[in-house]
Amino acid sequence: METASLSGKTAFITGATSGLGKITACELANAGANVTATARSTAKGQSLVDFYKEKYPQGKGSITILPCDLSSLTEVRNACLQFAGTCEKLDILINNAGVWNFHFKESKDKIEEIFAVNFLASVLITQLLLDKVTASPEGKIIFTASGLHQGEINFDDPEFRKEFTGFKAYRQSKLALILFTRLLAEKLKDTRTGVYSQHPGMVKTGLGQDAGWLSRQIFNLMGTSPENGSKTLTFLAKTPNEALISGEYYYKCKVKEATRESNDMSAAQKLLSLAHRYLMPWLKENEWNLN
DSSP states (O other): OOOOOOOOOOEEESSSSHHHHHHHHHHHHHEEEEEEEEEEHHHHHHHHHHHHHHOOOOSSSEEEEEOOOOHHHHHHHHHHHHHTTTTTTOOOEOOOOOOOOOOBOEEEEEEEEEEIIIHHHHHHHHHHHHHHTTSSSSSSEEOOSSSSSOOOOTTOTTTTSSSSOOHHHHHHHHHHHHHHHHHHHHTTTTOHHHEEEOOHHHSOTTTTTSSOHHHHHHHHHBBBOOOTTTTTHHHHSSSSGGSSSSSOEETEEEEEOOOGGGHHHHHHHHHHHHHHHHHHGGGGGGGOOOO
16 A cells, blocks of 8 residues: 655544544554544543553654534634644544434534534534645545435435434435535645545444444444554545545545435535535634635
């Protein structure tokens, strides 16, 4: 596998306090990157730092914790602006965090939580840090999607308030990320920035902890380890953009064919407009340049 040197590079990752994100953050830091990881609580953040120091004693890079609850778009905005003030460029942006509720739950902003955390927070982070990524000569943006991205975007009721099911809300959020990946790659085609989505497979993580006993058992029995689940994410982070295809969906370190709906660019543009309407309270006029 062709890999780029990560020595001295800057990375920003969400969802790094557990599961595949935790391993990815540590692998990047181990390879020399200076990683900033968001954490919902001080305890979770410290646990990640302690894990890195214990398991990677020869690590060449560092992990810094940035407090941020992704269910609050105000916290997301504040964290991004705080981070942006500390660096001139961002080499690797990884939107990895995700939730999967099996009962309707609102975020701190009174938005259905799966839609808010999995999709809207990722779009807001990407927009607020985009200038830093494009300032890097080898910038890349990676989204953790899922093999569960079938169906279409429910534009009439994107929060599934009329009839909520956790599965529909989750798979829609992952479809939305793939569509956003493709659209963003097209908008950045004249830059040196690469944009990718990836499917980690079924991984033994805290995802789906709100599910019933049977669903949790299926995750535990059939899920792969976080170490295996992180391989594609780490591959995309370490591989030079010239060896990857911007806008594509990756699985097991290779481009994977996705659904017809995930290639619908008119739906992607409509989705972007929807995201903009939701995010307007957390953006200044000159901070939105994706249209």
